[in-house]
Amino acid sequence: MESPKSKLPNDSERIGNGTSNLNVIGVGSGCGDIDLKILSALHHKYPEMTVDNEVIEPNPQQLRDYRDLVSQTPGLDYVTFIWNEMTAEEFEEQWKENKRTKKADLIHMFQMMYFVKDPEATVSFFQSLLNKNGRLLITLYSGNIGWVKMLDAFSNQLGTAELNRSTDDIKRFLDSKGVRYQSHNLPAKVDITKCFIEGDEDGELMLDFLTQVLHFSKTASPELKAKILEFLHCPEVSVESNGKVLMNADSELIVLEQLT
Ligand SMILES: C[S@@+](CC[C@H](N)C(=O)[O-])C[C@H]1O[C@@H](n2cnc3c(N)ncnc32)[C@H](O)[C@@H]1O
Structure with a gap:
């Protein structure tokens, strides 16, 4: 990264x-x-x-x-x-x-x-x-990554309303006030393969992080868990490479100067 x-x-x-x-x-x-x-x-x-x-x-x-x-x-x-x-x-x-x-x-x-x-x-x-x-x-x-879209799509079930903030939210108010800024993409991929291995401890911890819900695997309904896993596996969120599922986790850097 x-x-x-x-x-x-x-x-x-x-x-x-x-x-x-x-x-x-x-x-x-x-x-x-x-x-x-x-x-x-x-x-x-x-x-x-x-x-x-x-x-x-x-x-x-x-x-x-x-x-x-x-x-x-x-x-x-x-x-x-x-x-x-x-x-x-x-x-x-x-x-x-x-x-x-x-x-x-x-x-x-x-x-x-x-x-x-x-x-x-x-x-x-x-x-x-x-x-x-x-x-x-x-x-x-970055607002265009699938993971942020997932948090957005499931925010009611996961209660992640404030955590699905992205650079899009920042750029929106900067643009509306006419504040000038530069932005740079910071590319990153995260290996989430273990999330799809039932009972894998690392995978469960990773799912806790991705959903922002503690003990997600043990507390979520099987339907919600299945939907989230399906979402995480779709091409909008991740790619498969050499048997690994790699999630796009790009960040964005916004650079502001003194207001004139
Ligand atoms: C995801 S961590 C990022 C840490 C570090 N900047 C990095 O990039 O590795 C977010 C940090 O923000 C801190 N934090 C949470 N709420 C905050 C607030 N209202 N003002 C300042 N820091 C806050 C947390 O305690 C935590 O250390």
């Missing part, structure tokens, strides 16, 4: 404000593995720059894992980490309460926009924090 990082160096060609420091904000950073790749790509491109890296992550365990990862990773002395154990919405509230004015050169929101209450408001707030030449990077699953 192509990572957002591989798009970063070219896209970030002009970031920075002429100072020797970059301000980065990671929103919904999880355990930080992708964030550290981003920091490393930035360091590679701007070896002379220091980085203030503000982390926004509401899950305490994920934040602990991120801090552990930082302490185990050598060579991060160019980064100052600022930890915010909170949601993007709480961060926005605190930012406004404290009348903060710091501007950011790079803000990234990878695979987290599914979980915010009001994506339009969140994008608009974080875009307002961008420096001149700053970039806001957003990734979500």
Whole structure:
């Protein structure tokens, strides 16, 4: 799978404000593995720059894992980490309460926009924090992949209404407000063969993830399970290659600049 990082160096060609420091904000950073790749790509491109890296992550365990990862990773002395154990919405509230004015050169929101209450408001707030030449990077699953269509088609039975958000939803409100953006496809395939092997433990875990329902195989009606498996196997969702069922899991990267 192509990572957002591989798009970063070219896209970030002009970031920075002429100072020797970059301000980065990671929103919904999880355990930080992708964030550290981003920091490393930035360091590679701007070896002379220091980085203030503000982390926004509401899950305490994920934040602990991120801090552990930082302490185990050598060579991060160019980064100052600022930890915010909170949601993007709480961060926005605190930012406004404290009348903060710091501007950011790079803000990234990878695979987290599914979980915010009001994506339009969140994008608009974080875009307002961008420096001149700053970039806001957003990734979500691409709206045209079959898996998103499946979540959409079965949202009533699965209760996945907010999780079937895709980049289409983001682009819709950006287009309606006339906000300019670039987008790049990040191709990915996931091997879902085990989902079709009755009783396979890995397959059942994968089905939990794909349906966003815990213990789906044990709790769903046989009819629903059959329909979902049929959907996952159709050409719109997956292809068969060398006896494997490979699901299209493309994401899309949306790049926003400072509003002018
Ligand atoms: C699918 S993970 C993505 C983690 C990481 N960015 C990545 O791409 O690997 C989504 C993350 O968003 C966090 N999250 C959930 N709701 C959020 C919110 N309202 N604001 C900020 N982060 C949130 C979760 O705790 C989780 O760590």
